[in-house]
Amino acid sequence: MIGLVDYHMHSLLSDGKNTYEEMIRQAISLGLEEIGFSDHVCIRPVDWAISMIDLPVMTMQIMELKDRFADQITIRYGIEMDYFPGKEDEIKDVINSLPLDYVIGSVHFIDDWNFDTDKSLYGKWPNDEVYKMYFEIVQQMAKSGLFDTVGHLDIIKKFRIYPETDQTQLIEDTLKVIKENNLVVELNTGGMDRPCADFTPSPKIIESCYHHHIPLTISSDAHKVGQIARHYASAIELLKRIGVEEIVKYEKRNRTMLRI
Numbered sequence: 239m240i241g242l243v244d245y246h247m248h249s250l251l252s253d254g255k256n257t258y259e260e261m262i263r264q265a266i267s268l269g270l271e272e273i274g275f276s277d278h279v280c281i282r283p284v285d286w287a288i289s290m291i292d293l294p295v296m297t298m299q300i301m302e303l304k305d306r307f308a309d310q311i312t313i314r315y316g317i318e319m320d321y322f323p324g325k326e327d328e329i330k331d332v333i334n335s336l337p338l339d340y341v342i343g344s345v346h347f348i349d350d351w352n353f354d355t356d357k358s359l360y361g362k363w364p365n366d367e368v369y370k371m372y373f374e375i376v377q378q379m380a381k382s383g384l385f386d387t388v389g390h391l392d393i394i395k396k397f398r399i400y401p402e403t404d405q406t407q408l409i410e411d412t413l414k415v416i417k418e419n420n421l422v423v424e425l426n427t428g429g430m431d432r433p434c435a436d437f438t439p440s441p442k443i444i445e446s447c448y449h450h451h452i453p454l455t456i457s458s459d460a461h462k463v464g465q466i467a468r469h470y471a472s473a474i475e476l477l478k479r480i481g482v483e484e485i486v487k488y489e490k491r492n493r494t495m496l497r498i
């Protein structure tokens with residue numbers, strides 16, 4: 239684990255189970271070089287995101303911990319921000335109000351449907367249509383210019399929802415937009431412990447990212463201490479097998495590359 243990063247972690251302030259400090263101590267014991275917190279921020283009121291009124295508390299806590307643990311681990315300040323088409327100005331205002339190192343853009347909604355927590359609407363449309371709706375929102379998100387990383391790119395498969403027909407073209411079109419807009423894709427290992435039991439995105443998409451020269455980073459989507467850097471050994475093995483030699487690190491919304 240020496241020299242690795244974990245840029246996707248949730249604390250008690252959103253839907254995680256531990257404090258920042260508990261997560262930091264675990265990351266240090268694992269030997270991680272750098273971690274980033276990314277609590278959920280959502281402009282719609284949802285019970286799994288931080289309340290807008292608590293944003294200054296989040297900033298204050300992370301800044302204090304950054305300093306206090308500086309000699310043991312590098313701590314970055316990120317958020318996992320929900321994207322909603324047409325709400326770019328509102329999202330931008332929130333992002334710009336915080337001293338962030340990076341912003342993960344995630345799509346958890348198709349219109350009003352919070353598809354990764356609410357299974358009730360699966361079956362209403364063909365899965366092909368659901369995939370098309372989801373990835374079109376991801377493309378709009380990439381074009382918005384608001385985000386640094388695409389969060390769990392194929393999370394639409396979370397509940398083992400798979401398209402009826404081959405969607406390679408839709409994925410390729412989406413990767414093209416991601417590349418054109420200079421975003422990073424995270425290899426989110428958390429999907430291994432979700433019903434889909436697969437990295438998000440899948441190894442095949444990670445490989446396409448590499449071929450499209452889309453930079454990658456790695457993260458666990460930890461919601462408790464025991465999930466930090468989960469499945470990293472197999473994730474790193476996958477990256478190396480594909481040919482990936484370096485992953486992205488963030489500071490103040492700038493990138494540097496880290497050799498793996």
Ligand SMILES: [Zn+2]
Nearest residue numbers: 318344389390
């Ligand atoms: Zn998410």
Ligand SMILES: [Zn+2]
Nearest residue numbers: 246248318459
């Ligand atoms: Zn997350």
